[in-house]
Amino acid sequence: MPSPKVKNPGRSGGSPVLGSSNGRYEFLSLTKPLNRSSSPHLQRQGSDPTTARLRVSESPTRRRGSSSSTGSASGPPEEDTLRLNPSFIRVALSSLLAIDLWTSKRLGVCACEDSSWGSMRPLMKLVEISGHGIPWLAGTAYCLYKSDSAAGQEVMLNLLMGLVLDLVLVAIVKAVVRRRRPAHNRMDMFATFSVDCYSFPSGHATRAAMCGRFLLTHLVLAAPLRVLVLLWSCLVGLSRVLLGRHNVTDVMFGFWMGYCQYNLVEMLWLSPQTLQTLLGQLA
Numbered sequence: 001m002p003s004p005k006v007k008n009p010g011r012s013g014g015s016p017v018l019g020s021s022n023g024r025y026e027f028l029s030l031t032k033p034l035n036r037s038s039s040p041h042l043q044r045q046g047s048d049p050t051t052a053r054l055r056v057s058e059s060p061t062r063r064r065g066s067s068s069s070t071g072s073a074s075g076p077p078e079e080d081t082l083r084l085n086p087s088f089i090r091v092a093l094s095s096l097l098a099i100d101l102w103t104s105k106r107l108g109v110c111a112c113e114d115s116s117w118g119s120m121r122p123l124m125k126l127v128e129i130s131g132h133g134i135p136w137l138a139g140t141a142y143c144l145y146k147s148d149s150a151a152g153q154e155v156m157l158n159l160l161m162g163l164v165l166d167l168v169l170v171a172i173v174k175a176v177v178r179r180r181r182p183a184h185n186r187m188d189m190f191a192t193f194s195v196d197c198y199s200f201p202s203g204h205a206t207r208a209a210m211c212g213r214f215l216l217t218h219l220v221l222a223a224p225l226r227v228l229v230l231l232w233s234c235l236v237g238l239s240r241v242l243l244g245r246h247n248v249t250d251v252m253f254g255f256w257m258g259y260c261q262y263n264l265v266e267m268l269w270l271s272p273q274t275l276q277t278l279l280g281q282l283a
């Protein structure tokens with residue numbers, strides 16, 4: 001089967017059958033003798049085109065098993081295998097990123113008023129506010145203050161701790177990863193913090209997942225309300241992509257991170273005794 005040939009030696013990359021002279025790809029037969037002047041890179045890869053064909057057709061795993069049969073001219077088979085693996089991983093990650101960016105761009109249908117679903121933008125902005133940190137912190141603190149039972153105070157205090165933990169962990173990951181928000185995002189979110197200019201992960205998604213698990217576990221809710229909590233969590237995550245605030249992978253990782261954060265809240269759970277001690281010290 002003929003294979004592409006690059007015309008520019010400086011850009012031929014790792015493939016041994018890619019020749020080059022003026023920057024364009026051409027098909028190269030692997031059976032006809034090569035024109036050395038049009039493919040100077042082959043001298044580097046071993047002069048015989050058959051060698052080039054064996055090197056191209058040999059998969060890294062087969063090459064490891066039959067290193068004596070191919071007698072590769074480019075060092076021991078393991079070195080070739082190691083060189084191929086990183087490029088495979090890099091290609092896979094680049095493909096995932098490209099799919100992520102393309103899908104997120106297509107789903108950003110509420111990114112501004114004249115987007116295809118621009119009329120839905122006000123509703124998505126309401127969903128965005130329902131998942132914002134400030135309403136959750138204020139609402140939880142109010143419920144903690146108004147609660148007149150030790151059990152209610154215990155639950156609200158641990159939810160408050162979980163919300164603060166979420167903000168801190170999301171801020172750390174955002175500051176480390178520093179992924180820019182999608183280009184089509186119109187940054188008109190209210191009350192954002194410095195690291196909120198970054199996209200990964202979605203703080204709304206982490207909060208929706210963590211709070212969703214918390215409410216389903218610690219509040220006695222009738223089945224329809226439980227379904228509503230689940231739908232709310234999913235809608236908050238979806239709204240992040242529809243509004244153009246995040247890429248799909250930001251939200252997916254945010255859901256996973258928020259789900260795991262809840263486990264941390266359970267591990268660090270403040271018991272009534274600890275609560276009394278804390279309140280005693282505060283009083």
Ligand SMILES: CC(C)=CCC/C(C)=C/COP(=O)(O)O
Pocket residue numbers: 132133134167189190191192193196198199201202203204205240245
């Ligand atoms: C300032 C406080 C208390 C919370 C910030 C909440 C916020 C703006 C998070 C960003 O969420 P996304 O990462 O989903 O855009």
